[in-house]
């Protein structure tokens with residue numbers, strides 16, 4: 001018996017919300033288990049749609065999404081999702097928010113408590129376990145959302161512009177944090193696969209081991225750039241010549257896609 005290929009695979013994936021007007025077309029992508037991939041591209045190129053398909057929230061019009069060889073047919077605990085706004089349950093404490101998915105899975109109370117405690121320590125918020133989300137800063141709320149997404153030990157962590165609403169310093173703290181989480185997310189040290197959408201090319205190059213650039217009209221993968229920066233990556237690496245070179249390359253690609261999109265919009269009949 002051969003074992004199923006491990007990791008995430010998109011095979012000829014396309015999406016049309018309006019028939020005949022594809023948002024995404026022929027997307028082929030393989031993400032090895034434990035890899036960290038960032039998706040960048042012009043606004044409206046279909047980045048969130050792509051993530052939504054992996055999450056199982058957006059059914060593809062064509063092609064298929066496979067996780068460890070099994071076709072994704074809907075949301076599941078093997079994929080954790082975090083959006084730009086933390087969307088925590090305001091009436092539940094921090095610990096209760098993190099425990100939500102574990103309750104839904106019927107994990108016994110003692111095991112739940114232990115897992116939640118471990119996760120809150122991991123995200124540096126153990127002291128706020130009993131607080132309501134309204135008391136937390138934006139960065140803290142995103143940490144809780146990430147802890148909640150990790151609670152069921154997902155195979156894949158899907159991040160959709162998770163730090164887009166944060167100030168620059170908090171954002172950098174969160175970038176270091178998410179890389180740390182990626183490195184030691186379970187007591188066993190197992191690494192989740194991370195797929196993150198961001199508008200911020202510096203963030204993409206700092207975080208990812210591979211950056212995927214989407215083209216527009218329809219969205220397709222136009223480039224895949226391996227980020228060969230050394231590990232671990234301190235913030236200072238952002239000032240290195242190699243980092244700046246890769247960042248400029250990614251920025252040029254995204255800018256070219258954006259301009260091509262604008263030119264097509266301008267040329268389209270009114």
Ligand SMILES: Nc1ncnc2c1ncn2[C@@H]1O[C@H](COP(=O)(O)OP(=O)(O)OP(=O)(O)O)[C@@H](O)[C@H]1O
Pocket residue numbers: 017018023041042043044045046047048049050
């Ligand atoms: N549920 C939906 N129904 C109809 N059209 C949709 C739906 N979701 C997305 N779209 C359209 O699909 C296109 C791609 O949207 P998507 O949000 O995936 O792009 P994006 O690259 O994430 O954009 P941004 O960078 O601005 O967040 C847009 O034209 C959007 O209007």
